[in-house]
Amino acid sequence: MDRPEPTADNLVCSAQNESLDQQVEALVKQVNSLETQRDDVVRANINYLRELAQLNRVADMLTQHRSYKQVMGDLLEEVKTLTHAKRIWLIEPNSKSEIRDIYSLDESQPAYESLPLEVQDLAQRVLEVNPDQPLVMPHYDPTKGDEHFVAMSMCSDHYVMGVLCYCLPENTNAVDSQQIRLVQSLLHHTTLACENVRLLETLSNMIVDVVVAMALAIESRDPYTGGHVERVTAYSMMLARHAGLDRSDLATLRIGGLLHDIGKIAVPDAILRKPLPLTKDEFDQMKPHPVVGHQIIAHIPQLAKAAPIVRWHHERIDGKGYPDGLGGDDIPLLSRVAAIADTYDAMTSDRPYRRGLDMNVAREEIHRCAGTQFDPELAEVFLSIPDDELLQTVASASRVRDAKRRMDSVALLDTLDLDFPVNTAGGIR
Ligand SMILES: [Fe+2]
Numbered sequence: 087m088d089r090p091e092p093t094a095d096n097l098v099c100s101a102q103n104e105s106l107d108q109q110v111e112a113l114v115k116q117v118n119s120l121e122t123q124r125d126d127v128v129r130a131n132i133n134y135l136r137e138l139a140q141l142n143r144v145a146d147m148l149t150q151h152r153s154y155k156q157v158m159g160d161l162l163e164e165v166k167t168l169t170h171a172k173r174i175w176l177i178e179p180n181s182k183s184e185i186r187d188i189y190s191l192d193e194s195q196p197a198y199e200s201l202p203l204e205v206q207d208l209a210q211r212v213l214e215v216n217p218d219q220p221l222v223m224p225h226y227d228p229t230k231g232d233e234h235f236v237a238m239s240m241c242s243d244h245y246v247m248g249v250l251c252y253c254l255p256e257n258t259n260a261v262d263s264q265q266i267r268l269v270q271s272l273l274h275h276t277t278l279a280c281e282n283v284r285l286l287e288t289l290s291n292m293i294v295d296v297v298v299a300m301a302l303a304i305e306s307r308d309p310y311t312g313g314h315v316e317r318v319t320a321y322s323m324m325l326a327r328h329a330g331l332d333r334s335d336l337a338t339l340r341i342g343g344l345l346h347d348i349g350k351i352a353v354p355d356a357i358l359r360k361p362l363p364l365t366k367d368e369f370d371q372m373k374p375h376p377v378v379g380h381q382i383i384a385h386i387p388q389l390a391k392a393a394p395i396v397r398w399h400h401e402r403i404d405g406k407g408y409p410d411g412l413g414g415d416d417i418p419l420l421s422r423v424a425a426i427a428d429t430y431d432a433m434t435s436d437r438p439y440r441r442g443l444d445m446n447v448a449r450e451e452i453h454r455c456a457g458t459q460f461d462p463e464l465a466e467v468f469l470s471i472p473d474d475e476l477l478q479t480v481a482s483a484s485r486v487r488d489a490k491r492r493m494d495s496v497a498l499l500d501t502l503d504l505d506f507p508v509n510t511a512g513g514i515r
Pocket residue numbers: 346347375399400
C-alpha cells in the first residue's frame with residue numbers, strides 16, 4: 087500500500103507530537119527527580135527523628151548518673167556512636183582556661199598521654215576565641231594528616247564546662263551540620279547532667295558535714311574514748327570488705343560507724359566521763375543510748391540506712407543484748423558487723439582504770455563469744471584477718487574530721503539515698 091505523500095499539515099502535526107513527547111519525557115524525569123528528592127527527604131527525616139529519639143534516651147540516661155566520670159564516659163560513647171569518630175577527648179578547663187581534667191575513650195593509656203599537643207592548642211583556641219562556635223577543620227587531623235577534626239565547647243549558663251574534640255575518618259562528612267547540631271544537643275544535655283551531679287555532691291557533702299559534726303560532738307564529750315568512733319568505723323569497713331559486702335554497705339557502715347554512739351549525747355556527764363568502771367545502776371543509765379541515737383537518726387531520712395547500726399550495735403546473737411533483745415538473723419547484718427568492731431575496739435583500748443587487752447587476747451575473746459555474743463560466720467571472718475592488717479587499720483584510722491576526705495562519693499550517694507529531683511529540663515536545643 088502506498089504511503090500518503092506528507093502534507094504541510096501532517097508535518098506540523100508530527101512536529102507537535104514530537105515536542106509533546108519531549109515535554110512528557112521531561113515531565114516524567116522531573117517527577118522522578120522530585121520523587122527521589124522526596125524519598126531522600128523522608129529518609130533523612132526518619133533518620134533525624136531516630137537520632138532525636140536516641141538523643142532523648144541518652145539525655146534521660148545521663149541525668150540519672152551520680153558522678154562526672156559516669157556522665158563523661160557515656161557522653162564519649164554516644165559521640166562515638168553518633169559520629170563514628172576514631173578518637174575523642176573531653177577536656178575540662180579550670181577557671182583560668184587551663185586543663186583541669188581530660189576524659190578519653192582510649193583506656194590503653196592515661197588520657198593525658200593520649201591527648202596530642204595540637205589538640206590541646208585547638209581546644210584552647212575554641213575556649214579563647216569563640217566558645218559558641220564549633221571549630222570544624224575538614225581534612226585536618228592533628229595526629230595523622232588525612233582525616234577531619236571537630237572541636238566544640240560544652241557550656242552551662244555561666245561558664246564553659248569542657249571542650250569536646252574528635253577526629254573523624256576520611257570517608258565521613260566533617261561539615262554535616264545536622265550531625266554537629268545533634269552533638270551540640272548531646273553536650274547541652276551533658277551540662278544538665280553535670281549540674282545534677284554537682285548539686286547531688288553539694289547536698290551529700292552537707293549531710294556528711296553534719297554527720298562529722300555530730301561524731302565530733304560525741305568524741306568531745308567522752309575524753310576516755312578518743313578516736314573510738316573512727317576506729318570502730320575502720321574495723322567495721324575492714325570486716326565488711328573481708329566478708330565480701332558491697333561498696334554501698336561499706337558507705338553505710340562509714341556513716342553508721344561515725345554515728346553509732348550518737349545517743350550518748352543523752353547520757354549524763356557524771357557517767358560518761360567517770361574514770362572508773364560503771365556500777366549496774368550507771369550502766370542501766372547508759373543502756374538507752376542506742377534507742378536515743380536511733381531516734382535522732384530516724385528523723386533524718388537520708389541517714390535511714392545507717393539507723394539499724396545505731397540501734398542494734400549492742401545486740402547479741404543469743405538474744406541477750408540490748409536494747410531490743412533481738413537474736414540471730416533478726417539483727418541486721420551491718421549491726422552484727424559493727425558489734426564485733428565496737429567490742430574489739432572497746433577491749434583493746436586503754437581506760438583510766440585498766441590497760442587495753444593485747445590483740446591476741448581480744449581475738450580469743452571474739453573466738454570464745456562467737457555464736458553467743460557475735461555472729462559466728464562474721465567472727466570467723468574477723469579472726470581470719472592478719473594481725474598486720476588489723477594493726478595497720480587502727481594506725482590509719484585518723485580523726486573523725488578526716489572521714490569525709492576518704493568517702494567513696496558514689497557509694498555514699500547510694501547510702502544517703504537522696505530523693506533528689508533530677509533536672510531533665512532543656513529538651514533539644
Ligand atoms: Fe554503743
